[in-house]
Amino acid sequence: MVKYFISSVLAFFCVASLSATTLADDTTHAPNSNGLIVWLDASQPDTLKTDNNGRVVEWHSRSPAKVKARAAADSAPRLVGDAFGEGRPALRFEGQHWFDTDALAQGPGSLTIFIVFKRDADLAGGSRWQRLLSAHDGQSKNDTKGKSVFRDTNGTADAMRARIFTASLSGRHRGPLTLGRNQLSGNERLQGDIAEILIYDRGFLVDEQFADVQNYLAAKWGVVEDPRDDWTRARPLGETPERITDKLPLSDQNNEGNWKRYPKMTDAFDGKRLNAKKWHDHNPNWYGRVPALFxxxxxxxxxxxxxxTMRYDPDYPKVTQYRDSLYENYSSASVRSVEPVLYGYFEIESKAMDSAGSSAWWFSSSMRNAQGKTSRTEIDVFELGGKAIGHEYNYNMNAHIFETPEDGKNHWNKGGKWKAPFRFADDYHVFGLEWTPEHIKYYVNGVLVRRMPNTHWHTPQYMLFDSETMTNWLGWPEPEDLPSTFSIRYVRAWKNAGTYKPALEKPWRPHRTGETDVTRFIRQYEKDLGLD
Known part of the structure; x- marks a missing residue:
C-alpha cells in the first residue's frame, strides 16, 4: 500500500499565496521565483510519496509548474533523515536509483540549475562522470552533445563535502529529465545524497541573482566554504596598503610576485587623444546594449x-542593428584594446558615473585555435551602478564561458558581489585583477575581495571599458542624470614568470580581423550627425 503525506491546509494556503519574489516561508531566505519551474526539496515531507519499503517513488516540485519526478519500486531511492546533519534529510542514490521527470518546458531554451549534493566515504567509487541529472535531445550521440543537458559530479567519484553544483545553459532541450543516471545510456549512475534541486527556465543576467539562490541553499543545508573554492569578501576592506611606488601593484608593493611592467596594456592617458596604437575608441564587435549606441x-x-560618457538625446536617429535591436534616445561609450592579452596583473584607478548607466571594466574575446575550434570567454572585473537604486555600493564581479573547444556552446558563469561601505560614484578607487593559469583574484584599494580557481579562462582576451544601459538590472538612466561620465586615471599591467606565456597565445587567432561592419556603421552614423 502506497503511503502519501498529504499537505496541510496551511501549507496549501502558503503555496497558493505565492508572492512575486519568493516561494517559501519556512526559511529566512527563499529562492527567487521568477522562472522557477522545478523545486525539489527533500526537507518537505508533503512532497515525497513513499512505498511500503520507505522508498521514494514520487518527488513533487514545489514550483507552480508542479513537475513530478517518478521512480519505479526497484529504482526508488530512500530518504535519509539526517544526511546533511542537524536533521537535514536527503534522498540517497546508491548506483541503482534514479527518477524520471515530466517535461520541463515547451521547446529549447535557457536553463539555470542548482543542485545540493554530498557523497560520504561509504558511497565513494563508481563512474567518474556520475550524473546528477541528464536530458537527451533525441538526436545526439550522448547527453553531452547537441542540445542535450547534463550535470555530473565534476569528473570525480571521490567522497565530497556538501556543495552546490550549478549550470547555466542556453538553447537546450527542456523535455523530461532523468535524475541519477545518463538518460540515453543508463550509465554514469549516481552515488550520493541529493537534498534540493532548483531549475529556472531562464538565464541569470548578473551574478547577484545567482548568488541569492546559492546563499539560500548554503544557509539551509549547511554548505560550508572550502578555501580551495570560490571566495568573496563579506566584510569591509579593513586596513588598506600604502602606495610606495607606482611601478608595482598596490596589493604587492614589496613585489613578492616578481612583477615586471607590461607596456602593451599600460597607459597614463596623458596625451591629447586616445592612443590609437593601443585602443579602439569603440567596440569593433558590438553596437552597444540597447537602447544606448556606443x-x-x-x-x-x-x-x-x-x-x-553616457548621454540622453531624444533627437538621436533611431536605428535597428544586431538582431533587430532598436537603438534610440541614449548613446554611450566603449574602449577596447587593440591587442589581446593572456594572464597578468592589471590595475586601474577610476570613478563610476553618477547615474544608472553602468561603469564596467572587463576582458572578452572570441578566439579560434589551429583546429578551427572556438573559445569565447569573458572576465568582468567590475560592473558598477553608480546611482542605480539598490546597487550604489555593490561591487559586481563575474566570469563567463560561452563556448569552448571541448564543450561547444554552453554558457555558464561564476561570480560574486562585495558590498562596499562607500558609493563608487563618489570618489576614485584602485581596482585590480590578478589573472594566472591557476586562479583569478579581484582587488579593491589593494585588498583582496574575491578569488576563484581558473578552470577555463586560458585564452587571450581584449581589455574593455564601457558604459551600458542595463535596464533589466540597474534600471533606466534618468535623463536628468545625464550626461554622466565614467573616468579612468590610468591602466597599468604587469607580468611575471608565471603569467608570461607567449607560447600559449600563439595557437589562438581572433574570429574577426580588419575593419568590421560595426566600425563602418558607427563611423558613418557619426559622420551623418556631424560628430566625426
Whole structure:
C-alpha cells in the first residue's frame, strides 16, 4: 500500500499565496521565483510519496509548474533523515536509483540549475562522470552533445563535502529529465545524497541573482566554504596598503610576485587623444546594449584621464542593428584594446558615473585555435551602478564561458558581489585583477575581495571599458542624470614568470580581423550627425 503525506491546509494556503519574489516561508531566505519551474526539496515531507519499503517513488516540485519526478519500486531511492546533519534529510542514490521527470518546458531554451549534493566515504567509487541529472535531445550521440543537458559530479567519484553544483545553459532541450543516471545510456549512475534541486527556465543576467539562490541553499543545508573554492569578501576592506611606488601593484608593493611592467596594456592617458596604437575608441564587435549606441564621440582623453560618457538625446536617429535591436534616445561609450592579452596583473584607478548607466571594466574575446575550434570567454572585473537604486555600493564581479573547444556552446558563469561601505560614484578607487593559469583574484584599494580557481579562462582576451544601459538590472538612466561620465586615471599591467606565456597565445587567432561592419556603421552614423 502506497503511503502519501498529504499537505496541510496551511501549507496549501502558503503555496497558493505565492508572492512575486519568493516561494517559501519556512526559511529566512527563499529562492527567487521568477522562472522557477522545478523545486525539489527533500526537507518537505508533503512532497515525497513513499512505498511500503520507505522508498521514494514520487518527488513533487514545489514550483507552480508542479513537475513530478517518478521512480519505479526497484529504482526508488530512500530518504535519509539526517544526511546533511542537524536533521537535514536527503534522498540517497546508491548506483541503482534514479527518477524520471515530466517535461520541463515547451521547446529549447535557457536553463539555470542548482543542485545540493554530498557523497560520504561509504558511497565513494563508481563512474567518474556520475550524473546528477541528464536530458537527451533525441538526436545526439550522448547527453553531452547537441542540445542535450547534463550535470555530473565534476569528473570525480571521490567522497565530497556538501556543495552546490550549478549550470547555466542556453538553447537546450527542456523535455523530461532523468535524475541519477545518463538518460540515453543508463550509465554514469549516481552515488550520493541529493537534498534540493532548483531549475529556472531562464538565464541569470548578473551574478547577484545567482548568488541569492546559492546563499539560500548554503544557509539551509549547511554548505560550508572550502578555501580551495570560490571566495568573496563579506566584510569591509579593513586596513588598506600604502602606495610606495607606482611601478608595482598596490596589493604587492614589496613585489613578492616578481612583477615586471607590461607596456602593451599600460597607459597614463596623458596625451591629447586616445592612443590609437593601443585602443579602439569603440567596440569593433558590438553596437552597444540597447537602447544606448556606443559612439566614439563619447570617448575623450582630457586632464590626464580617460572619460566615457553616457548621454540622453531624444533627437538621436533611431536605428535597428544586431538582431533587430532598436537603438534610440541614449548613446554611450566603449574602449577596447587593440591587442589581446593572456594572464597578468592589471590595475586601474577610476570613478563610476553618477547615474544608472553602468561603469564596467572587463576582458572578452572570441578566439579560434589551429583546429578551427572556438573559445569565447569573458572576465568582468567590475560592473558598477553608480546611482542605480539598490546597487550604489555593490561591487559586481563575474566570469563567463560561452563556448569552448571541448564543450561547444554552453554558457555558464561564476561570480560574486562585495558590498562596499562607500558609493563608487563618489570618489576614485584602485581596482585590480590578478589573472594566472591557476586562479583569478579581484582587488579593491589593494585588498583582496574575491578569488576563484581558473578552470577555463586560458585564452587571450581584449581589455574593455564601457558604459551600458542595463535596464533589466540597474534600471533606466534618468535623463536628468545625464550626461554622466565614467573616468579612468590610468591602466597599468604587469607580468611575471608565471603569467608570461607567449607560447600559449600563439595557437589562438581572433574570429574577426580588419575593419568590421560595426566600425563602418558607427563611423558613418557619426559622420551623418556631424560628430566625426
Amino acid at each position: 559612439l566614439p564621440s563619447n570617448v575623450e582623453v582630457a586632464d590626464g584621464e580617460l572619460h566615457l
